[in-house]
Amino acid sequence: MFILPLGAHAQLRPLEPWQAKEFLAHIERARVTVDPWIPWATFSTDLESATATLQRYADRLATDTGRIYGIWLDDDLVGGVMFTRFDSAAGVCEIGCWLEQAGEGRGLVTRACRMLIDWAFRERGMSRVEWWAAAGNTRSTDVARRLGMTRDGVLRQRYPHQGVRQDSEVWSVLSEEWPSGEEESKSAVLAELDRLTHVFIGAFTNTGDRRPDLGVIRDVFIPQGRIIANVGNEPVIYDLDSFIEPRQKMLTDGTLTEFSEWEVSERTEIFGSIAHRFSEYRKSGYRHGKRFEGGGCKTTQFLRTPSGWKMSSLAWDDEPSTVTE
Incomplete structure (x- = not known):
C-alpha cells in the first residue's frame, strides 16, 4: 500500500472496504458538512452501506474506471479525494473531495487533488480533468478555482438530492493548461x-x-x-x-x-x-x-x-x- 505525505502529520492512502468501520465513524463526524452535497455520504449510514460504498470504488479500481483515497491527519481519517469517473479511452476523468472539520484550513484537499491531477495527466495521458459541484457549494468551487480550473457552465436541475433538484457546476482543466514542474512549484507555494x-x-x-x-x-x-x-x-x-x-x-x-x-x-x-x-x-x-x-x-x-x-x-x-x- 502506498502512503503519500500531504504535509506535517498528514498522509494520502488508498481507502478500501476493510476500512469501512473507520470510514463510517469519519462520515458520522463529517455528516453535517458532506450530506448536503455528496449523495454517497447520505447513503453510508451503517457498516453494511459504508462497506458497499467503498466496495463500489474497489470495483471501479479493478476495471480502471474510478478510485478513492483517504486523507489521514495524525492517524485519524478526516477526508478524502476520488476519481468518480475515469475514462482512459476518452481521456477524460472527474475528481471530487470531501473533508470533516478537523481537517479544514490546512490545504490538505488541494494538495491531494494536485497529486491526482498530476498523475492523471503525466502518468495516464488524460486530456481533461473535470470537477462537478452542486451549485451553491462554494467550498468545493473554491478548491476548483485554487486548482486553476475553468468554470465551463451550469447544468440546471441535473439530479435530485434530498428531495430537491440540484444544479451542477462543471469545472475543468486541460493537460496543456496544467503547469510544468517549475510552474507547479510556484503554484504550490501560492x-x-x-x-x-x-x-x-x-x-x-x-x-x-x-x-x-x-x-x-x-x-x-x-x-x-x-x-x-x-x-x-x-x-x-x-x-x-x-x-x-x-x-x-x-x-x-x-x-x-x-x-x-x-x-x-x-x-x-x-x-x-x-x-x-x-x-x-x-x-x-x-x-x-x-x-x-x-x-x-x-x-x-x-x-x-x-x-x-x-x-x-x-x-x-x-x-x-x-x-x-
Missing part, C-alpha cells in the same frame, strides 16, 4: 500562501455556530511574528500573545458578534524563500449590538522555514466602518 492567509482571516469568524479560534494564528506565524495596526496616528505593534488575547475575548464575550472578514483581492510576489502579499478585504458584524460594515488593506510578509511557509509580519490599515443599523 496555494500554501493562500491557505495561510485564509486560516488567519477565518480565525476571527463567529457567525452562526462557529466559535473563533485565534490560537491558530500561532500555527501560521513564526514565534517571533509581529502584527501591526496602523489605523491611527501612530502604529500599534503586537507580538502574537498581545494581539490574540484581547481579540479572542472580544469575539467571545458578546462585544463583537456575527463577525466575518474576507479577502476581495490580492497581489502576491514570491522570490525564493520570501514572499509578500498585498490584500484588500471587507468585514461585517455587530459591535455592541449595532451592525457595521467596513474594509481595508493588509500587507503580509512570509518566510520559508524548516517547517514550511509561515507569516513573519502583518500590517493593516482600515477604512472607516459604516454603521448600517
Whole structure:
C-alpha cells in the first residue's frame, strides 16, 4: 500500500472496504458538512452501506474506471479525494473531495487533488480533468478555482438530492493548461500562501455556530511574528500573545458578534524563500449590538522555514466602518 505525505502529520492512502468501520465513524463526524452535497455520504449510514460504498470504488479500481483515497491527519481519517469517473479511452476523468472539520484550513484537499491531477495527466495521458459541484457549494468551487480550473457552465436541475433538484457546476482543466514542474512549484507555494492567509482571516469568524479560534494564528506565524495596526496616528505593534488575547475575548464575550472578514483581492510576489502579499478585504458584524460594515488593506510578509511557509509580519490599515443599523 502506498502512503503519500500531504504535509506535517498528514498522509494520502488508498481507502478500501476493510476500512469501512473507520470510514463510517469519519462520515458520522463529517455528516453535517458532506450530506448536503455528496449523495454517497447520505447513503453510508451503517457498516453494511459504508462497506458497499467503498466496495463500489474497489470495483471501479479493478476495471480502471474510478478510485478513492483517504486523507489521514495524525492517524485519524478526516477526508478524502476520488476519481468518480475515469475514462482512459476518452481521456477524460472527474475528481471530487470531501473533508470533516478537523481537517479544514490546512490545504490538505488541494494538495491531494494536485497529486491526482498530476498523475492523471503525466502518468495516464488524460486530456481533461473535470470537477462537478452542486451549485451553491462554494467550498468545493473554491478548491476548483485554487486548482486553476475553468468554470465551463451550469447544468440546471441535473439530479435530485434530498428531495430537491440540484444544479451542477462543471469545472475543468486541460493537460496543456496544467503547469510544468517549475510552474507547479510556484503554484504550490501560492496555494500554501493562500491557505495561510485564509486560516488567519477565518480565525476571527463567529457567525452562526462557529466559535473563533485565534490560537491558530500561532500555527501560521513564526514565534517571533509581529502584527501591526496602523489605523491611527501612530502604529500599534503586537507580538502574537498581545494581539490574540484581547481579540479572542472580544469575539467571545458578546462585544463583537456575527463577525466575518474576507479577502476581495490580492497581489502576491514570491522570490525564493520570501514572499509578500498585498490584500484588500471587507468585514461585517455587530459591535455592541449595532451592525457595521467596513474594509481595508493588509500587507503580509512570509518566510520559508524548516517547517514550511509561515507569516513573519502583518500590517493593516482600515477604512472607516459604516454603521448600517
